Each structure stands twice: as C-alpha cells, then as structure tokens.
Amino acid sequence: MSSPLVLLDSASLYFRSFFALPESMTAPNGMPVNAVRGFAGMIAQVITERKPARLVACLDADWRPEFRVAAIPSYKAQRVADPAANAEEVPDTLTPQVPVILDLLDALGIATAQAQGYEADDVIGTLAHHESQAPVEVITGDRDLFQCVRETPTPVRVVYVGRGWSKAEVVGPDEIAAKYGLPAEGLAYADMAVLRGDPSDGLPGIAGIGEKTAAKLITKFGSLRALLDAAAAGDKEVPPKVRAAFEHSAEYLANAPRVVRVATDVECEWTGDPVLPREVDTARVEALRDEWNLGSAVDRLLKAVQG
Incomplete structure (x- = not known):
C-alpha cells in the first residue's frame, strides 16, 4: 500500500x-x-x-x-x-x-x-x-x-x-462496526451522533435516546433519513416513544444533520x-x-x- x-x-x-x-x-x-x-x-x-x-x-x-x-x-x-x-x-x-x-x-x-x-x-x-x-x-x-x-x-x-x-x-x-454496531461505511456514525447529541458541542440530541439506542435504530433502518421516514409513516418497527420523541424534536432533526456532518x-x-x-x-x-x-x-x- x-x-x-x-x-x-x-x-x-x-x-x-x-x-x-x-x-x-x-x-x-x-x-x-x-x-x-x-x-x-x-x-x-x-x-x-x-x-x-x-x-x-x-x-x-x-x-x-x-x-x-x-x-x-x-x-x-x-x-x-x-x-x-x-x-x-x-x-x-x-x-x-x-x-x-x-x-x-x-x-x-x-x-x-x-x-x-x-x-x-x-x-x-x-x-x-x-x-x-x-x-x-x-x-x-x-x-x-x-x-x-x-x-x-x-x-x-x-x-x-x-x-x-x-x-x-x-x-x-471494521472498528466502527465492532464498537458501535453500525454499518461500516460513511454517514452512519454522523446519523447516530445526531440522535445521541453532544453536550460539549451544544447539540441536545433526542431525549431518551442514548448512543446504544441510536446505533441500533440507524443500523435497523440503514440511515437517519430512512428511520425518520419510517417513523413518519407509523412503522411499527419504530417504538411509540421514539416516534413521539421525533415529533417533539422535529425542528432539531431537520437541522442537525447540517451541523453534524462535515x-x-x-x-x-x-x-x-x-x-x-x-x-x-x-x-x-x-x-x-x-x-x-x-x-x-x-x-x-x-x-x-x-x-
């Protein structure tokens, strides 16, 4: 190499x-x-x-x-x-x-x-x-x-x-996949970070969703966009508490990817x-x-x- x-x-x-x-x-x-x-x-x-x-x-x-x-x-x-x-x-x-x-x-x-x-x-x-x-x-x-x-x-x-x-x-x-259980490529980490938030950067994240839950959701649906679309459509694979949290934080979810993604x-x-x-x-x-x-x-x- x-x-x-x-x-x-x-x-x-x-x-x-x-x-x-x-x-x-x-x-x-x-x-x-x-x-x-x-x-x-x-x-x-x-x-x-x-x-x-x-x-x-x-x-x-x-x-x-x-x-x-x-x-x-x-x-x-x-x-x-x-x-x-x-x-x-x-x-x-x-x-x-x-x-x-x-x-x-x-x-x-x-x-x-x-x-x-x-x-x-x-x-x-x-x-x-x-x-x-x-x-x-x-x-x-x-x-x-x-x-x-x-x-x-x-x-x-x-x-x-x-x-x-x-x-x-x-x-x-491979290390990202092993440590976080995320898809091994690309924006999966950033998508997880949107949900998890980062107090040191003033990013609140979604109430009730920590790193492990965020990683599981992104892995299940493949991307933040797919997860949000599924939640909006009432997909039963998205827990009711998560759907309610997304509705409460709709403005944050619309804007945060522009902040988190490089x-x-x-x-x-x-x-x-x-x-x-x-x-x-x-x-x-x-x-x-x-x-x-x-x-x-x-x-x-x-x-x-x-x-």
Missing part, C-alpha cells in the same frame, strides 16, 4: 498538547510554550511512525460557522467568550502560542489548509473525500471525524489520540508543501527554536520533515 496522505486536526492536537504539558515550559520572555512543544513533538512522531508521503495541517478559519449556528443556535454556544466577536473561550496562556505554532509550520514549509467560513473538520472531510490515489489518515482527538472512515476509492482511517499518542487507536470501518466540497486556501520529505530552511527553523526555547521537539520535527 502506498504511503498515506496524513491530515492533522491541528486545533484538536495543540489544545491537547496544552493540557498535557506543564505551563512551566516557557520562552525566554516567560511566555508558556507547552502547546507549541507538544504539537511539534506530536507531528514529529506522526511523520516518523506513520511515514506520510504528504502531510497537511488543517486549520479552523471559523471555529463556529454561521451556517451551523443558524441551523442549531446552541452549537458551541457554551464556549463563546465574546458573543459580539464570536470569539472562542481559549485559555489565556494558549492564545499567544497559536501564532508561534503557525510561524513554525511556515518555517518548516508544512502545508496548511483552511476554508473561509468552515472548520478544520470540513477541510479534513473535503480532502479525505476527494483523495483518489493514496490512503488517508486523519490524526485527531475528536470522534466526530469517525464519519470520514471508508474503504473505497481509497481507505480512510482515523488515528484517534484522545488518550494521547502512546494510546492512539487506528479506527476504520462538508466535503469546501474551497481550501493553502500554504506550504504537503510532500515529504524535503529540504527546509534550517537556519530559520533553528532561529524560531532558540527564540522561543522550543528545544528538542523542534529538532526532532526538523529531522522528520527532512527525512
């Missing part, structure tokens, strides 16, 4: 790095750089262990897109720090680290991709959907991206790092070069390393990028 296209869910990874490493890791000016160091170290591990032919750091151009908020106003509402600016609540000591991360990616020539009005998930969904040559691996701590897994035309896997890189799980259609057709804005390995402006990278006291994590990443 050819070397994969690796897609990094960047914000997910640097948030996790921030909380995993101590803020005592600081630059000479006293600013914490724990997220930068952790993120750099993780990318180095990804390149070394997954051996991608291409690597893309996918970014949020809009962490809470208007089209999702219009569909479900509660979407990520609990994370809003400044409603007027639609600004996300981010730890004060993480915010100044993000520009350093972007500078480091730029110095290394690591490709970034974002799409105006969309989240990194949508960029990942689009790049994975349209890849027709190589296998795809999505590196993330977000289960929402399980909906991207597939076998054809090229396999897409999620390398789930929710418990850290040392406990990373490679999730494909886009697969966004227009990406690019920087850098996804192809690995390659030559890098070593002096510039080392200057950033020394300026911010990023240590051996950057050395490992530089070596990994250069092959």
